[in-house]
Amino acid sequence: MIDLKLLRNKKDYVASRLAARGTEIALDSVISADADRMSATRELEEMRKRMNEESAEIGKLAREGKDISARRRELKTLSDAIKEKESACREIEERFNSLALVLPNLPDESVPAGKSEDENVEIRKWGEPKQFSFEPKSHVEIGENLGILDFKRAAKMSGARFALYRGPGAWLERALISFMLNSHGANGYEEVITPFMVNRQAMTGTGQLPKFEDDLFRLEGLDMFLIPTAEVSVTNIYAGEILSAGELPRRFCAYTPCFRKEAGSYGKIATGLIRQHQFNKVELVKLSRPEDSMAELESLTADAELILQKLELPYRVVELCTGDLGFSAAKTYDLEVWLPSQNRYVEISSCSNFGDFQARRLGIRFRRESGAKPELVHTINGSGLAIGRALVAILENYQNEDGSVEIPKSVRHYMMDSDIIKKP
RNA sequence: GGAGAGGUGGCCGAGUGGUUGAAGGCAGCGGUCUUGAAAACCGCCGUGUGAAAGCACCGGGGGUUCGAAUCCCUCCCUCUCCGCCA
Numbered sequence: 001m002i003d004l005k006l007l008r009n010k011k012d013y014v015a016s017r018l019a020a021r022g023t024e025i026a027l028d029s030v031i032s033a034d035a036d037r038m039s040a041t042r043e044l045e046e047m048r049k050r051m052n053e054e055s056a057e058i059g060k061l062a063r064e065g066k067d068i069s070a071r072r073r074e075l076k077t078l079s080d081a082i083k084e085k086e087s088a089c090r091e092i093e094e095r096f097n098s099l100a101l102v103l104p105n106l107p108d109e110s111v112p113a114g115k116s117e118d119e120n121v122e123i124r125k126w127g128e129p130k131q132f133s134f135e136p137k138s139h140v141e142i143g144e145n146l147g148i149l150d151f152k153r154a155a156k157m158s159g160a161r162f163a164l165y166r167g168p169g170a171w172l173e174r175a176l177i178s179f180m181l182n183s184h185g186a187n188g189y190e191e192v193i194t195p196f197m198v199n200r201q202a203m204t205g206t207g208q209l210p211k212f213e214d215d216l217f218r219l220e221g222l223d224m225f226l227i228p229t230a231e232v233s234v235t236n237i238y239a240g241e242i243l244s245a246g247e248l249p250r251r252f253c254a255y256t257p258c259f260r261k262e263a264g265s266y267g268k269i270a271t272g273l274i275r276q277h278q279f280n281k282v283e284l285v286k287l288s289r290p291e292d293s294m295a296e297l298e299s300l301t302a303d304a305e306l307i308l309q310k311l312e313l314p315y316r317v318v319e320l321c322t323g324d325l326g327f328s329a330a331k332t333y334d335l336e337v338w339l340p341s342q343n344r345y346v347e348i349s350s351c352s353n354f355g356d357f358q359a360r361r362l363g364i365r366f367r368r369e370s371g372a373k374p375e376l377v378h379t380i381n382g383s384g385l386a387i388g389r390a391l392v393a394i395l396e397n398y399q400n401e402d403g404s405v406e407i408p409k410s411v412r413h414y415m416m417d418s419d420i421i422k423k424p
Numbered sequence: 425g426g427a428g429a430g431g432u433g434g435c436c437g438a439g440u441g442g443u444u445g446a447a448g449g450c451a452g453c454g455g456u457c458u459u460g461a462a463a464a465c466c467g468c469c470g471u472g473u474g475a476a477a478g479c480a481c482c483g484g485g486g487g488u489u490c491g492a493a494u495c496c497c498u499c500c501c502u503c504u505c506c507g508c509c510a
Contacts, residue, residue: 038474045479052479055491059442068490075490242434242471370453371469 001360002103004034017106020113020322025103033096040092044085051078101204102211105357107322108294108331114321120334121321126305127314129338130397136340137403139395140272143169145403146421151271161262161277163388168421172394172407173280175414176387177255180282180307184384187303189253189284194233196256197224202236205362207328207354217259217277226259230283231381235358238287242374243366249288249296253384256281273388274346280387286380287364290356293378294331297353301333304349304384310410313393314338316345330355335385337393348389351382 007014007030015027054075061068112121143149148169154162165173185191200223203209208216208228217226227233234252243250258281273279284303288296301317308315320332329352336345356376359365365374398406404422412419 041473041479045474048479049477051491056443058490062442062490072490079490374471 115323119321123317125316134401138341139392184253230254230256234285239362284384301351349383
């Protein structure tokens, strides 16, 4: 949710920032719904004030033993009117919410302007794509040849966009999870294991709802959803709480599976691990003071990059332009890893500062000092990293001509010290 | 799944349908005293909205009533016991 005071007082500014994202929204309807809401509330409060005063008087008269039946009948009319007004207010409130909750966050001033991903800006590159003396194969080919990835059998039980990892493939996936969690733990992130199913309120808080319900798996009859990212359950940890300044920043890392319908992505890569309905991810989440959030985004991005560096995988950092930002994000860096089979960089992490957008929806606040007014925290999160895609990058970048795959030094320890996966 | 108990401010804990936004205690903050600290004493000490007055909030929602933290319904959550189970 964006700041309503900002919307009221600087409508043109808000409109221009939203326009920068390419969001065509009739702000006037939101603003008038907001005005309706305020005036209706005001009227209701006036009525309630009168009600309270007169009720108190009746109470007094009753205690004095006087006859109050006439006053009572009189007040019944007001009481009924208040009830009507209350239900009218509820409707107005709902109309306002339905408009306000679908407004995306405003891009930070520092975000480059642009319409689509074509205008994203490369910030830096790390490592050199390896030159192969043979035609590098795709991870699907490598994995199926080695017998460590089996998409056909996964499809028997679950359909397209699911994977069966086998033997060393499963080990590597598990090794990557442990390796990443340990790396982040050493950098001061508190490891958490969260629920993988959350309620509607939690999803609305981080911004997945109400707008993107089609992308989520909903549990029949429960009004609960499978999380599409650990961001949801981790960010919700402090929902509705007021932290003390000393508790900030809070830094969390979490491994969770992620579930996404990937509706409308049918034109995109359908084979392999790149786009799955269920995938594993280690996520980094921070809560910080407003003035620290940009620095925390930079360091969180660096922490995610460190994983790629330790895996010795070439990557680049791209800053998303205004037109490519996600719904809740104010500023985003994508990490893209080099995939030889595609001869290009592919997204493996997305690190964003959400400003107070999620905190406002979730009611996550902090107090600078005891007695001070609570202020909204800022939330920052990023993948650190997507496990399946990291495995893809390893298979492709570490492949040998004979079809075997070397295991990066930093994960060997997590794979019973084996250094290569080859055909048995 | 069955039976019961309960959800009040940061925490504990009172609360008769009507000056209760809510006693009391603890914690916290400020002060007096002290060389300093402790103790003692005094004061402050919820959130939202609003410029303010005000209004709202005692798990959520609905109802009864002139008036609800207090009565009724419903949902959610927590705890205990039984069953089942990793």
